Amino acid sequence: MADAAVHHADHGHHTSTGLSNNKLGMWLFLGSECLLFGGLISTYMIYRGRVGEGPRPGNVFDIPFTSVSSFVLLMSSLTMVLAVAAAQKRDDRGTTLWLTVTGLLGATFVGGQVYEFTAMYNEGLGYTTSLFGSAFYTLTGFHGVHVTVGVIMLLSLVAIIKRSKVPGDKAEVVELVGLYWHFVDVVWIIIFTLVYLIPT
Amino acid sequence: MTTTAEHTEHGTHDDHAEHGMSIMGYVKVALILAALTALEVATYFVDFGPFFMPVLLVLMCVKFFIVVSYFMHLKFDNKIFSFMFYSGLFLAVGVYAAFLATFKFFTA
Numbered sequence: 001m002a003d004a005a006v007h008h009a010d011h012g013h014h015t016s017t018g019l020s021n022n023k024l025g026m027w028l029f030l031g032s033e034c035l036l037f038g039g040l041i042s043t044y045m046i047y048r049g050r051v052g053e054g055p056r057p058g059n060v061f062d063i064p065f066t067s068v069s070s071f072v073l074l075m076s077s078l079t080m081v082l083a084v085a086a087a088q089k090r091d092d093r094g095t096t097l098w099l100t101v102t103g104l105l106g107a108t109f110v111g112g113q114v115y116e117f118t119a120m121y122n123e124g125l126g127y128t129t130s131l132f133g134s135a136f137y138t139l140t141g142f143h144g145v146h147v148t149v150g151v152i153m154l155l156s157l158v159a160i161i162k163r164s165k166v167p168g169d170k171a172e173v174v175e176l177v178g179l180y181w182h183f184v185d186v187v188w189i190i191i192f193t194l195v196y197l198i199p200t
Numbered sequence: 201m202t203t204t205a206e207h208t209e210h211g212t213h214d215d216h217a218e219h220g221m222s223i224m225g226y227v228k229v230a231l232i233l234a235a236l237t238a239l240e241v242a243t244y245f246v247d248f249g250p251f252f253m254p255v256l257l258v259l260m261c262v263k264f265f266i267v268v269s270y271f272m273h274l275k276f277d278n279k280i281f282s283f284m285f286y287s288g289l290f291l292a293v294g295v296y297a298a299f300l301a302t303f304k305f306f307t308a
Binding site for chain 1 (some may be wrong): 223224226227229230231233235240241243246253256257260261263264268271272274278280281284285286287288291292293295297299300303305
């Protein structure tokens with residue numbers, strides 16, 4: 001009975017909606033992020049043809065390499081959802097395993113982006129070379145920062161779970177980080193198509 | 201008493217826990233997403249003619265909604281969450297479509 005009461009306190013959402021305010025806040029945040037990335041993507045779409053004296057998009061994009069990076073990020077969404085499923089089953093070992101794998105896949109994606117940026121810079125596309133360069137680096141850089149923040153959140157969560165110091169509902173905390181991670185993935189789905197696959 | 205406690209526990213759990221998808225279900229969704237990504241990449245190497253752009257845009261939207269619906273659980277979750285997210289999404293699409301139209305992006 002006491003256990004049930006404690007369990008209820010962990011899971012109960014004594015709010016006017018009966019839903020978790022944390023989760024509601026996260027969805028609201030993700031909705032607002034659509035506006036942020038919408039602005040960046042639109043700006044890129046307008047400026048992608050303004051290459052000036054610099055290289056054109058088709059000359060600097062490495063589609064096979066970026067395709068592999070996209071696949072890695074897509075598969076990290078699978079491992080993230082497996083971490084959430086494990087957390088809901090109160091399987092700490094499975095949760096930390098899948099969170100770690102997700103973090104590593106995210107780090108691989110960021111590493112690929114750093115490599116891509118370096119290669120582009122060496123081919124003559126700097127941040128101020130052209131409006132295309134500025135818009136491209138700003139858009140993909142913002143996304144990369146989001147992925148990096150996600151990796152930090154994932155690995156921090158692993159450390160916190162290992163120390164059993166997650167406050168409140170552990171499954172919900174993992175789910176909230178998962179929502180952020182999946183959002184980063186869906187933004188990349190759009191960027192990959194509009195920026196890389198559709199030519200100028 | 202115990203029944204009430206169990207019922208309460210089960211009821212609160214429904215908010216965020218079991219969303220009706222098994223591990224195999226998630227793997228199948230991931231395989232579908234991988235196949236769609238492969239098809240997207242194929243458009244770069246194979247000439248799809250006039251279908252190139254529509255195919256890419258449809259694939260992008262399908263992948264987007266699959267991830268949001270199944271991996272982010274919006275399909276199974278409370279509709280308020282869907283409202284929160286899609287409000288922002290459709291507001292962004294509307295605002296920036298108008299923004300792009302102002303710059304004659306669609307007619308250029």
